[in-house]
Amino acid sequence: MELMIVSGRSGSGxxxxxxxxxxxxxYCVDNLPVAMVTQLVERLRGSFNKVAVSIDARNLSxxxxxxxxxxxxxxxxxxxxxxxDAKDDVxxxxxxxxxxxxxxxxxxxxxxxxxxxxxxxxxxxxxxxxLLIDSTNLSLHQLAMLVQERVTGNPLQQMLVxxxxxGFKNGLPQDADFVLDARFLPNPYWRxxxxxxxxxxxxxxQFFSQFPEVNKFIWQISNxxxxxxxxxxxxxRRYLTIAVGCTGGQHRSVFIxxxxxxxxxxVGRPIQVRHRDMPTGESHG
Numbered sequence: 001m002e003l004m005i006v007s008g009r010s011g012s013g014x015x016x017x018x019x020x021x022x023x024x025x026x027y028c029v030d031n032l033p034v035a036m037v038t039q040l041v042e043r044l045r046g047s048f049n050k051v052a053v054s055i056d057a058r059n060l061s062x063x064x065x066x067x068x069x070x071x072x073x074x075x076x077x078x079x080x081x082x083x084x085d086a087k088d089d090v091x092x093x094x095x096x097x098x099x100x101x102x103x104x105x106x107x108x109x110x111x112x113x114x115x116x117x118x119x120x121x122x123x124x125x126x127x128x129x130x131l132l133i134d135s136t137n138l139s140l141h142q143l144a145m146l147v148q149e150r151v152t153g154n155p156l157q158q159m160l161v162x163x164x165x166x167g168f169k170n171g172l173p174q175d176a177d178f179v180l181d182a183r184f185l186p187n188p189y190w191r192x193x194x195x196x197x198x199x200x201x202x203x204x205x206q207f208f209s210q211f212p213e214v215n216k217f218i219w220q221i222s223n224x225x226x227x228x229x230x231x232x233x234x235x236x237r238r239y240l241t242i243a244v245g246c247t248g249g250q251h252r253s254v255f256i257x258x259x260x261x262x263x264x265x266x267v268g269r270p271i272q273v274r275h276r277d278m279p280t281g282e283s284h285g
Contacts, residue, residue, distance in 0.1 A: 001045055002026075003077040005037070007125045008084030009118055010103050011091040013135040013143045017084060018054050020144040024151060026052040033059040034069055039099045041076060044212030045110070051077075052282070055125065057118040058103050066124040080238075083122075083129035084148070085174055091115060101239070115223040134174035137276060150239055159232065159269050160239040162227075165199070165257040167249025167277040176243035180221060180239040182252040186211050189251060198278050199254030208255055225260075226267070 004026060006017050015030070022028045027048040029040060037053055044051055073079045086094075091113060095102060104114040126132070131150050135143050149160070166173050168183065188194040188207045197204050208214045223243065232240060242260075246252035254275050264271045 001041065001048070001077045003041060003072075003073060003079045003123060004050075005079065005081045005124060005125070006054045006084070006132075007056065007081070007129075009035075009086070009091060009115065009122065010056065011094040012084035012086045013093045013133075013138070013140070013257045014054050014084055014177070016140050016143050017082060017133075017147045018052060020147040021052040021151065023144075024050070024148060026050040028054070031056060031059065031149070034066065035077045037218045038069060038072055038076075041073065055098060056103065057121040060121045065149045066128070070128060073139065080131065080151075081125060081129045082131045082133065083126045084135055084143075085126070086134060086169035087171065088112070090136050110121045136174075159237050160272060161264055162239055162241040162272045162274065163261050163264070164241060164274040164276055165249055165278065166243055166245045167247060167253070168245045169247055170249065170277050172245070173241070173243045173276065176241050178225075178240075178242045180218065180242070180244045181255075182244055182246045182256055185214055185217065185246075185252050187247070189248070194251070197251075198259060198275075199251050199256070200278075204251055204255060205270065208252075213265045214255075218256055218263075221256070222260055222263050229269075249275070250279065252280055 004021055006014050008014050008019070012124045018028050018030060025052065027044065029052070032055060034055060037055075040053065041051065060072040070079070070081075092115075095111065102111055102118075105120055109240065111115060133143070133146060133150070136145065164173055164176065168181075172179060186208070188197070188204050191207065194204055194207060199205070229240070244253045244256045244260075257273060257275065261271055261273045
């Protein structure tokens with residue numbers, strides 16, 4: 001049996017993720033206590049090959065022992081834990097827009113304190129997550145598509161490599177497996193004629209071509225990743241996210257991600273490119 005446990009902080013998109021799994025043919029159960037997951041697996045075994053369960057903080061307490069339950073489930077099923085999260089200010093805005101109360105605010109906790117308490121209760125699941133998804137900058141449709149991409153992978157069963165550019169001034173991507181810092185490289189931002197452009201524009205690409213250290217940085221990253229990908233793939237990972245950051249996420253990180261994508265594409269690796277903080281931020285495979 002393939003079992004998906006979906007968890008995460010309230011407002012991060014657990015319901016959307018569960019519906020996306022339902023569309024993929026999973027038998028879905030929302031808001032199930034951890035202690036009952038093992039019983040559910042036993043009851044559904046033989047009737048359903050794919051099961052997804054949503055768990056939130058209301059079904060956990062500070063003394064909940066996750067390890068024995070999760071260890072047992074991994075022995076009985078092909079278990080994948082998906083954890084969703086988003087930045088605090090985004091979660092607060094989502095609650096304000098929907099006018100919904102936080103599930104833990106019923107204990108008379110102010111929203112920020114309820115969110116912090118919830119994060120603490122869920123920390124054990126987050127630490128054990130196989131897929132960590134940051135929904136901060138995702139629409140509902142994008143989140144659903146992302147969940148489906150991560151779960152289904154690709155027909156050849158190759159691990160998907162996600163290459164993401166970002167700006168450090170906007171914070172680290174929460175779902176990154178590797179984070180690389182390109183802020184020490186020459187910055188076209190200080191050229192007035194290049195400031196409004198991005199790393200995908202020819203003039204910026206020509207700027208970077210003047211500096212051997214830029215090409216050396218790209219080559220060394222590519223060599224590192226390609227060397228260790230086979231071993232990472234053997235661990236049954238469905239995807240690997242490599243994030244490259246610069247100050248604003250517009251020039252250096254975008255250029256490097258595009259260069260890496262071209263190299264990975266040339267060797268037939270399935271890739272997806274995301275430019276989180278580029279002015280016309282986009283994602284493509």
